[in-house]
Amino acid sequence: AQTVTQSQPEMSVQEAETVTLSCTYDTSENNYYLFWYKQPPSRQMILVIRQEAYKQQNATENRFSVNFQKAAKSFSLKISDSQLGDTAMYFCAFMKQPNNDMRFGAGTRLTVKP
Amino acid sequence: KAGVTQTPRYLIKTRGQQVTLSCSPISGHRSVSWYQQTPGQGLQFLFEYFSETQRNKGNFPGRFSGRQFSNSRSEMNVSTLELGDSALYLCASCTGTGLSNEQFFGPGTRLTVL
Numbered sequence: 001a002q003t004v005t006q007s008q009p010e011m012s013v014q015e016a017e018t019v020t021l022s023c024t025y026d027t028s029e030n031n032y033y034l035f036w037y038k039q040p041p042s043r044q045m046i047l048v049i050r051q052e053a054y055k056q057q058n059a060t061e062n063r064f065s066v067n068f069q070k071a072a073k074s075f076s077l078k079i080s081d082s083q084l085g086d087t088a089m090y091f092c093a094f095m096k097q098p099n100n101d102m103r104f105g106a107g108t109r110l111t112v113k114p
Numbered sequence: 115k116a117g118v119t120q121t122p123r124y125l126i127k128t129r130g131q132q133v134t135l136s137c138s139p140i141s142g143h144r145s146v147s148w149y150q151q152t153p154g155q156g157l158q159f160l161f162e163y164f165s166e167t168q169r170n171k172g173n174f175p176g177r178f179s180g181r182q183f184s185n186s187r188s189e190m191n192v193s194t195l196e197l198g199d200s201a202l203y204l205c206a207s208c209t210g211t212g213l214s215n216e217q218f219f220g221p222g223t224r225l226t227v228l
Binding site for chain 2: 033037042043044045046047048082091095097101104106109
């Protein structure tokens with residue numbers, strides 16, 4: 001069974017600074033997808049960034065980037081130039097292909113302070 | 115394009131009752147997945163429907179069931195409600211085919227069981 005671990009229940013960062021959220025996972029699969037989802041206080045889950053396991057290059061979306069270490073089964077999220085609107089719960093998720101059974105970590109509550 | 119919609123947004127039921135939740139996916143999406151979110155257990159996968167067939171199932175008792183209609187709308191039913199069923203129920207839709215399978219989440223239905 002696949003498990004996803006987020007070891008940081010809560011984090012805070014000053015506005016405009018950089019923060020890194022950690023995620024590790026356990027799987028015997030070789031082909032899979034990893035995701036970071038954001039859930040603001042309004043509760044709507046939003047996809048932040050996605051990484052395909054077969055791609056060696058780390059995914060980047062504007063201020064968001066990942067450090068994907070396949071051998072170490074690590075998938076961290078870096079948020080640069082943090083903004084107040086980044087305050088949310090962040091969930092790391094794993095999905096095996098072709099199965100759409102998405103497994104989530106427990107989440108990291110990020111607070112961006114002015 | 116309209117997003118994923120869920121109705122109702124809030125529900126209050128008593129133990130022993132049953133409840134039906136509805137999810138309308140993004141137009142063109144044939145896959146609908148359901149998740150239960152609680153403070154204690156986090157986000158847990160319930161099941162996924164694709165083209166009116168249950169394709170994947172999580173580890174939940176038989177009291178939790180679902181179905182999907184020909185227009186891809188999906189319903190989830192919980193019978194004989196227990197206090198522990200109080201949760202935010204999220205549905206997510208995706209195309210269900212191809213390599214991406216990016217899931218788009220709805221706002222959720224907050225179920226309270228008294």
